[in-house]
Amino acid sequence: MPSKVSCLYILTVVCWASALWYLSGSRSTSYTYVGHMSIPIRKTVKPHKNLTFTNIRTRPLNPHTFEYLINEPKKCESVTPFLVILISTTHKEFDARQAIRETWGDESTFTDVRILTVFLLGRNTDEVLNQMVEQESQIFHDIVMENFIDSYHNLTLKTLMGMRWVATFCPKAQYVMKTDSDIFVNMDNLIYKLLKPSTKPRRRYFTGYVINGGPIRDMRSKWYMSRDLYPESKYPPFCSGTGYVFSADVAELIYKTSLHTRLLHLEDVYVGLCLHKLGIHPYQNSGFNHWKMAYSLCRYRRVITVHQIPPEEMHRIWNDMSSKKHLRC
Numbered sequence: 001m002p003s004k005v006s007c008l009y010i011l012t013v014v015c016w017a018s019a020l021w022y023l024s025g026s027r028s029t030s031y032t033y034v035g036h037m038s039i040p041i042r043k044t045v046k047p048h049k050n051l052t053f054t055n056i057r058t059r060p061l062n063p064h065t066f067e068y069l070i071n072e073p074k075k076c077e078s079v080t081p082f083l084v085i086l087i088s089t090t091h092k093e094f095d096a097r098q099a100i101r102e103t104w105g106d107e108s109t110f111t112d113v114r115i116l117t118v119f120l121l122g123r124n125t126d127e128v129l130n131q132m133v134e135q136e137s138q139i140f141h142d143i144v145m146e147n148f149i150d151s152y153h154n155l156t157l158k159t160l161m162g163m164r165w166v167a168t169f170c171p172k173a174q175y176v177m178k179t180d181s182d183i184f185v186n187m188d189n190l191i192y193k194l195l196k197p198s199t200k201p202r203r204r205y206f207t208g209y210v211i212n213g214g215p216i217r218d219m220r221s222k223w224y225m226s227r228d229l230y231p232e233s234k235y236p237p238f239c240s241g242t243g244y245v246f247s248a249d250v251a252e253l254i255y256k257t258s259l260h261t262r263l264l265h266l267e268d269v270y271v272g273l274c275l276h277k278l279g280i281h282p283y284q285n286s287g288f289n290h291w292k293m294a295y296s297l298c299r300y301r302r303v304i305t306v307h308q309i310p311p312e313e314m315h316r317i318w319n320d321m322s323s324k325k326h327l328r329c
Contacts, residue, residue: 060259060260061259061260061261061262062258062259062260062261062262062263063259064157064160064161064164064255064258064259066146066147066148066157066161067146067147068144068145068146068147069123069130069145069146069147070121070133070134070137070143070144070145071144071145071165071169072118072141072142072143072144072169073168073169074169075116075118075141075142075169075170076116076169076170076172076173079114079116080114080172080173080174081114081115081116081170081173081174082113082114082115082173082174082175082191082195082197083113083114083115083116083173083174083175083176083177083190083191083195084115084116084118084166084170084173084175084176084177084248085105085115085116085117085118085176085177085179085185086118086120086159086162086165086166086176086177086178086179087100087105087117087118087119087120087178087179087180087181088120088155088158088159088162088178088179088180088181088241089119089120089121089180089181090121090150090181091121091124091126091129091130091132091133091150092129093181094132094136095311096181096182096310096311096314097119097136097181098311099311099312099314099315100117100181100314101117101140101142102315102318103184103314103315103317103318104184104185104186104187104314104318105117105185109187110187110191112197113191113197115187116170116173117142118142118143118144118162118165119142119143119144119181120144120145120158120159120161120162121133121143121144121145121150121158122145122146122147122148122149122150122151122154122157122158122161123145123146123147123148123149123150124149124150125149133145144161144162144165146161152265153265154265155241155265155267156263156264156265156266156267156270157263158267159178159241159267159270159271160254160255160258162176162178162251163251163252163254163255163258164251164255166248166251166252167251167252167255170248171248171252172248173248174195174201174247174248175195175201175245175246175247175248176245176246176247176248176250176251177190177243177244177245178241178243178244178246179242179243179244179305180241180242180243180307182307182308182309182310183242183243183305183306183307183309184300184305184306184309184313184314184317184318185243185304185305186287186300186301186303186304186305186321189287189301189302189303189304190245190304193287194207194245194285194287194304195245201247202247203247203249204247204249204250204253204278204280205246205247205250205283206239206244206245206246206247206250206275206280206281206282206283207239207244207245207246207282207283207284207285207288208239208240208243208244208245208282208285208288209239209240209242209243209244209284209285209286209288209289209290210237210238210239210282210283210284211235211237211238211239211240211268212234212235212237213234213235214232214233214234214235215227215230215232215233215235223266225264225266225269229262229264230264235269235272235273236272236273236275236276237272237275237276237281237282238268238269238271238272238273238275238282239268239271239272239282239288240268240288240290241267241268241271242288242289242290242305242307243288243290243304243305244268244271244282244288250275250278250280253274253278253280254271254274254275254278257274257277257278258270258274261273261274261277285304287302287303287304287305288303288304288305289303289304289305289306289307290305290307291307291308292306292307292308292309293306293307295313295316295317295320297320297321297324297327297329298329300317300321301321301329
Protein backbone atom coordinates (compact mmCIF):
# COMPACT_ATOMS: atom_id res chain seq x y z
CA MET A 1 0.00 0.00 0.00
CA PRO A 2 1.51 3.42 -1.02
CA SER A 3 2.57 5.79 1.74
CA LYS A 4 0.95 9.19 2.36
CA VAL A 5 4.06 10.88 0.89
CA SER A 6 3.76 8.84 -2.34
CA CYS A 7 0.08 9.70 -2.68
CA LEU A 8 0.80 13.39 -2.13
CA TYR A 9 3.56 13.29 -4.78
CA ILE A 10 1.29 11.63 -7.33
CA LEU A 11 -1.50 14.15 -6.62
CA THR A 12 0.94 17.05 -7.07
CA VAL A 13 2.15 15.70 -10.46
CA VAL A 14 -1.43 15.25 -11.68
CA CYS A 15 -2.36 18.80 -10.63
CA TRP A 16 0.67 20.29 -12.41
CA ALA A 17 -0.06 18.27 -15.56
CA SER A 18 -3.67 19.50 -15.53
CA ALA A 19 -2.56 23.10 -15.07
CA LEU A 20 -0.06 22.90 -17.93
CA TRP A 21 -2.70 21.32 -20.16
CA TYR A 22 -5.11 24.15 -19.33
CA LEU A 23 -2.57 26.92 -19.93
CA SER A 24 -1.36 25.41 -23.18
CA GLY A 25 -4.68 26.24 -24.85
CA SER A 26 -4.76 22.81 -26.51
CA ARG A 27 -8.18 22.09 -25.07
CA SER A 28 -10.06 24.20 -27.65
CA THR A 29 -7.90 24.38 -30.76
CA SER A 30 -5.97 22.09 -33.03
CA TYR A 31 -3.24 24.68 -33.66
CA THR A 32 -0.53 26.25 -31.55
CA TYR A 33 1.58 29.25 -32.44
CA VAL A 34 5.34 29.12 -32.53
CA GLY A 35 6.57 32.68 -33.01
CA HIS A 36 4.13 34.00 -35.59
CA MET A 37 3.80 30.81 -37.63
CA SER A 38 0.84 28.50 -37.12
CA ILE A 39 2.03 24.90 -36.74
CA PRO A 40 -0.39 21.97 -36.56
CA ILE A 41 -0.17 19.86 -33.39
CA ARG A 42 0.51 16.28 -34.36
CA LYS A 43 -1.56 13.93 -32.24
CA THR A 44 -0.38 10.40 -31.62
CA VAL A 45 -2.80 8.00 -33.29
CA LYS A 46 -2.69 4.24 -32.89
CA PRO A 47 -2.18 2.63 -36.32
CA HIS A 48 -5.24 0.90 -37.70
CA LYS A 49 -4.87 -2.67 -38.88
CA ASN A 50 -5.96 -1.71 -42.42
CA LEU A 51 -3.75 1.39 -42.68
CA THR A 52 -2.11 1.56 -46.12
CA PHE A 53 0.47 3.82 -47.75
CA THR A 54 -2.36 5.29 -49.84
CA ASN A 55 -4.16 6.35 -46.66
CA ILE A 56 -1.00 7.98 -45.36
CA ARG A 57 -0.39 9.96 -48.56
CA THR A 58 -3.94 11.32 -48.71
CA ARG A 59 -4.05 12.47 -45.08
CA PRO A 60 -3.88 16.31 -45.06
CA LEU A 61 -0.45 17.71 -44.20
CA ASN A 62 -1.89 21.19 -43.57
CA PRO A 63 -5.54 20.78 -42.58
CA HIS A 64 -7.00 24.29 -42.86
CA THR A 65 -9.43 23.91 -39.94
CA PHE A 66 -9.65 27.53 -38.84
CA GLU A 67 -13.18 28.73 -38.10
CA TYR A 68 -14.63 31.87 -39.68
CA LEU A 69 -14.89 34.63 -37.10
CA ILE A 70 -16.42 36.98 -39.69
CA ASN A 71 -17.92 35.69 -42.91
CA GLU A 72 -20.10 36.77 -45.82
CA PRO A 73 -21.45 33.41 -47.03
CA LYS A 74 -24.34 34.97 -48.99
CA LYS A 75 -22.32 37.61 -50.87
CA CYS A 76 -22.48 35.61 -54.11
CA GLU A 77 -25.94 34.08 -53.64
CA SER A 78 -27.88 36.50 -55.83
CA VAL A 79 -25.11 37.37 -58.30
CA THR A 80 -22.47 35.62 -60.36
CA PRO A 81 -19.52 38.01 -60.22
CA PHE A 82 -17.21 38.51 -63.14
CA LEU A 83 -14.38 39.36 -60.72
CA VAL A 84 -13.81 38.80 -57.01
CA ILE A 85 -11.08 41.00 -55.51
CA LEU A 86 -9.38 39.54 -52.42
CA ILE A 87 -7.47 42.22 -50.51
CA SER A 88 -5.00 41.26 -47.78
CA THR A 89 -5.21 43.82 -44.99
CA THR A 90 -4.65 44.30 -41.25
CA HIS A 91 -6.91 45.59 -38.48
CA LYS A 92 -5.37 49.06 -38.21
CA GLU A 93 -5.66 49.78 -41.95
CA PHE A 94 -9.22 51.11 -41.85
CA ASP A 95 -8.26 54.22 -43.84
CA ALA A 96 -6.76 52.06 -46.59
CA ARG A 97 -9.87 49.85 -46.75
CA GLN A 98 -12.13 52.88 -46.89
CA ALA A 99 -10.02 54.47 -49.63
CA ILE A 100 -10.32 51.29 -51.70
CA ARG A 101 -14.11 51.14 -51.12
CA GLU A 102 -14.40 54.71 -52.38
CA THR A 103 -12.08 54.35 -55.38
CA TRP A 104 -11.02 51.36 -57.46
CA GLY A 105 -12.68 48.77 -55.19
CA ASP A 106 -16.14 50.35 -55.40
CA GLU A 107 -18.45 47.48 -56.34
CA SER A 108 -20.85 49.82 -58.18
CA THR A 109 -18.30 51.37 -60.54
CA PHE A 110 -19.15 49.18 -63.53
CA THR A 111 -22.69 48.68 -64.79
CA ASP A 112 -21.90 45.96 -67.32
CA VAL A 113 -19.82 43.63 -65.09
CA ARG A 114 -20.29 42.58 -61.46
CA ILE A 115 -17.34 43.17 -59.12
CA LEU A 116 -17.11 41.94 -55.52
CA THR A 117 -14.53 43.26 -53.04
CA VAL A 118 -13.51 41.18 -50.01
CA PHE A 119 -10.96 42.15 -47.33
CA LEU A 120 -9.02 39.30 -45.69
CA LEU A 121 -7.93 39.33 -42.04
CA GLY A 122 -6.80 36.98 -39.30
CA ARG A 123 -7.52 37.42 -35.59
CA ASN A 124 -5.71 40.20 -33.76
CA THR A 125 -4.29 39.71 -30.28
CA ASP A 126 -5.97 42.98 -29.28
CA GLU A 127 -9.67 42.27 -28.68
CA VAL A 128 -10.55 45.96 -29.06
CA LEU A 129 -9.27 45.89 -32.65
CA ASN A 130 -11.24 42.70 -33.31
CA GLN A 131 -14.41 44.41 -32.05
CA MET A 132 -13.76 47.46 -34.25
CA VAL A 133 -13.38 45.26 -37.33
CA GLU A 134 -16.56 43.40 -36.36
CA GLN A 135 -18.46 46.71 -36.30
CA GLU A 136 -16.90 47.70 -39.63
CA SER A 137 -18.05 44.38 -41.07
CA GLN A 138 -21.63 45.01 -39.94
CA ILE A 139 -21.61 48.28 -41.89
CA PHE A 140 -19.90 47.24 -45.13
CA HIS A 141 -20.33 43.44 -45.31
CA ASP A 142 -17.04 42.96 -47.16
CA ILE A 143 -14.74 41.39 -44.51
CA VAL A 144 -13.76 37.75 -44.03
CA MET A 145 -11.75 36.70 -40.98
CA GLU A 146 -10.55 33.31 -39.72
CA ASN A 147 -9.29 32.26 -36.30
CA PHE A 148 -5.54 32.43 -36.89
CA ILE A 149 -3.21 35.14 -35.61
CA ASP A 150 -2.91 38.03 -38.09
CA SER A 151 0.82 38.43 -38.72
CA TYR A 152 3.33 38.73 -41.55
CA HIS A 153 4.35 35.10 -41.11
CA ASN A 154 0.71 34.02 -41.51
CA LEU A 155 0.11 35.77 -44.84
CA THR A 156 0.00 32.37 -46.51
CA LEU A 157 -2.90 31.33 -44.28
CA LYS A 158 -4.67 34.57 -45.17
CA THR A 159 -4.39 33.90 -48.90
CA LEU A 160 -5.49 30.29 -48.49
CA MET A 161 -8.50 31.57 -46.57
CA GLY A 162 -9.39 33.68 -49.59
CA MET A 163 -9.00 30.72 -51.95
CA ARG A 164 -11.15 28.60 -49.66
CA TRP A 165 -13.81 31.33 -49.46
CA VAL A 166 -14.07 31.67 -53.24
CA ALA A 167 -14.22 27.89 -53.74
CA THR A 168 -16.88 27.50 -51.05
CA PHE A 169 -19.10 30.58 -51.33
CA CYS A 170 -18.44 32.00 -54.80
CA PRO A 171 -17.56 29.04 -57.06
CA LYS A 172 -19.32 30.47 -60.15
CA ALA A 173 -17.18 33.61 -60.30
CA GLN A 174 -15.15 33.92 -63.49
CA TYR A 175 -11.97 35.56 -62.21
CA VAL A 176 -10.24 36.38 -58.93
CA MET A 177 -7.64 39.00 -58.08
CA LYS A 178 -5.50 38.80 -54.94
CA THR A 179 -3.80 42.03 -53.92
CA ASP A 180 -2.80 44.16 -50.91
CA SER A 181 -4.32 47.24 -49.25
CA ASP A 182 -1.49 49.57 -50.40
CA ILE A 183 -1.99 48.78 -54.10
CA PHE A 184 -3.66 51.03 -56.66
CA VAL A 185 -5.45 49.06 -59.37
CA ASN A 186 -6.30 50.47 -62.79
CA MET A 187 -9.64 48.70 -63.08
CA ASP A 188 -10.29 49.71 -66.69
CA ASN A 189 -7.10 47.99 -67.81
CA LEU A 190 -7.75 44.97 -65.59
CA ILE A 191 -11.33 44.44 -66.74
CA TYR A 192 -11.36 45.45 -70.40
CA LYS A 193 -7.77 44.99 -71.58
CA LEU A 194 -6.73 41.91 -69.61
CA LEU A 195 -9.84 39.90 -68.71
CA LYS A 196 -12.17 41.07 -71.54
CA PRO A 197 -15.74 40.21 -70.42
CA SER A 198 -16.88 39.72 -74.02
CA THR A 199 -14.53 36.74 -74.53
CA LYS A 200 -14.87 33.15 -73.36
CA PRO A 201 -13.70 32.74 -69.73
CA ARG A 202 -10.29 31.11 -69.34
CA ARG A 203 -9.57 28.01 -67.25
CA ARG A 204 -6.39 27.15 -65.31
CA TYR A 205 -5.23 30.73 -65.89
CA PHE A 206 -2.82 32.67 -63.67
CA THR A 207 -1.01 35.93 -64.39
CA GLY A 208 0.91 38.73 -62.69
CA TYR A 209 4.50 39.90 -62.32
CA VAL A 210 6.37 36.60 -62.62
CA ILE A 211 9.52 36.16 -60.53
CA ASN A 212 12.14 33.49 -61.17
CA GLY A 213 14.35 33.27 -58.14
CA GLY A 214 15.68 31.21 -55.29
CA PRO A 215 15.58 31.23 -51.50
CA ILE A 216 17.44 33.90 -49.54
CA ARG A 217 19.55 32.26 -46.84
CA ASP A 218 20.54 35.48 -45.03
CA MET A 219 18.73 35.37 -41.67
CA ARG A 220 18.61 39.18 -41.57
CA SER A 221 16.40 39.31 -44.67
CA LYS A 222 12.64 39.79 -44.54
CA TRP A 223 12.40 36.98 -47.09
CA TYR A 224 14.74 34.55 -45.32
CA MET A 225 14.03 30.89 -46.05
CA SER A 226 15.77 28.16 -44.07
CA ARG A 227 17.15 25.01 -45.73
CA ASP A 228 15.03 22.91 -43.39
CA LEU A 229 11.82 24.47 -44.74
CA TYR A 230 12.95 24.63 -48.38
CA PRO A 231 16.17 22.78 -49.28
CA GLU A 232 16.04 23.42 -53.05
CA SER A 233 18.18 26.14 -54.65
CA LYS A 234 15.40 27.50 -56.91
CA TYR A 235 11.75 28.38 -56.46
CA PRO A 236 9.20 27.49 -59.13
CA PRO A 237 8.06 30.62 -61.05
CA PHE A 238 5.71 32.68 -58.88
CA CYS A 239 3.83 35.97 -59.14
CA SER A 240 4.54 38.87 -56.79
CA GLY A 241 1.98 38.82 -53.99
CA THR A 242 1.33 42.53 -54.51
CA GLY A 243 -1.15 41.58 -57.21
CA TYR A 244 -2.06 38.60 -59.37
CA VAL A 245 -5.13 37.43 -61.25
CA PHE A 246 -6.43 33.94 -61.94
CA SER A 247 -9.47 32.11 -63.23
CA ALA A 248 -11.81 31.17 -60.38
CA ASP A 249 -11.36 27.41 -60.92
CA VAL A 250 -7.74 27.83 -59.79
CA ALA A 251 -8.87 28.95 -56.31
CA GLU A 252 -10.18 25.50 -55.44
CA LEU A 253 -7.21 23.79 -57.09
CA ILE A 254 -4.70 25.80 -55.04
CA TYR A 255 -6.63 25.35 -51.81
CA LYS A 256 -6.89 21.57 -52.20
CA THR A 257 -3.23 21.31 -53.23
CA SER A 258 -2.21 23.31 -50.15
CA LEU A 259 -3.71 20.66 -47.89
CA HIS A 260 -0.95 18.30 -49.02
CA THR A 261 1.87 20.83 -49.45
CA ARG A 262 4.23 21.81 -46.63
CA LEU A 263 3.41 25.33 -45.46
CA LEU A 264 5.83 28.17 -46.26
CA HIS A 265 5.51 31.64 -44.74
CA LEU A 266 6.33 33.43 -48.02
CA GLU A 267 2.84 33.60 -49.48
CA ASP A 268 3.65 34.30 -53.13
CA VAL A 269 6.36 31.63 -53.20
CA TYR A 270 3.96 29.11 -51.66
CA VAL A 271 1.23 29.83 -54.22
CA GLY A 272 3.85 29.34 -56.95
CA LEU A 273 4.77 25.99 -55.41
CA CYS A 274 1.13 24.90 -55.52
CA LEU A 275 0.83 26.05 -59.15
CA HIS A 276 3.94 24.01 -60.00
CA LYS A 277 2.35 20.90 -58.48
CA LEU A 278 -0.78 21.57 -60.52
CA GLY A 279 1.17 22.00 -63.75
CA ILE A 280 -0.10 25.59 -64.14
CA HIS A 281 2.50 28.05 -65.43
CA PRO A 282 1.91 31.73 -64.51
CA TYR A 283 1.91 34.18 -67.43
CA GLN A 284 4.11 37.27 -67.27
CA ASN A 285 2.26 40.58 -67.57
CA SER A 286 4.27 43.80 -67.44
CA GLY A 287 1.20 45.77 -66.32
CA PHE A 288 1.60 44.39 -62.80
CA ASN A 289 4.11 46.60 -60.98
CA HIS A 290 5.35 45.57 -57.56
CA TRP A 291 7.14 48.83 -56.86
CA LYS A 292 6.34 52.47 -56.17
CA MET A 293 5.86 54.59 -59.30
CA ALA A 294 5.51 58.38 -59.37
CA TYR A 295 2.09 59.45 -60.61
CA SER A 296 1.45 60.77 -64.06
CA LEU A 297 -1.84 60.33 -65.89
CA CYS A 298 -0.33 58.74 -68.99
CA ARG A 299 1.98 56.42 -67.04
CA TYR A 300 -0.81 55.13 -64.81
CA ARG A 301 -3.05 54.57 -67.82
CA ARG A 302 -0.61 51.92 -69.06
CA VAL A 303 -0.43 49.80 -65.90
CA ILE A 304 -2.67 47.46 -63.91
CA THR A 305 -1.15 47.74 -60.40
CA VAL A 306 1.11 50.17 -58.55
CA HIS A 307 2.59 49.45 -55.13
CA GLN A 308 2.96 51.56 -51.95
CA ILE A 309 0.06 53.95 -52.45
CA PRO A 310 -1.22 55.50 -49.17
CA PRO A 311 -4.97 56.19 -48.76
CA GLU A 312 -4.85 59.94 -49.40
CA GLU A 313 -2.81 59.44 -52.59
CA MET A 314 -5.21 56.72 -53.73
CA HIS A 315 -8.05 59.25 -53.65
CA ARG A 316 -6.02 61.84 -55.58
CA ILE A 317 -5.01 59.37 -58.30
CA TRP A 318 -8.52 57.98 -58.66
CA ASN A 319 -10.15 61.41 -58.85
CA ASP A 320 -7.61 62.68 -61.37
CA MET A 321 -7.90 59.66 -63.66
CA SER A 322 -11.70 59.64 -63.43
CA SER A 323 -12.04 63.33 -64.29
CA LYS A 324 -9.60 63.21 -67.22
CA LYS A 325 -10.82 60.19 -69.16
CA HIS A 326 -11.51 62.45 -72.14
CA LEU A 327 -7.87 63.54 -72.38
CA ARG A 328 -5.43 61.82 -74.71
CA CYS A 329 -1.86 60.90 -73.90
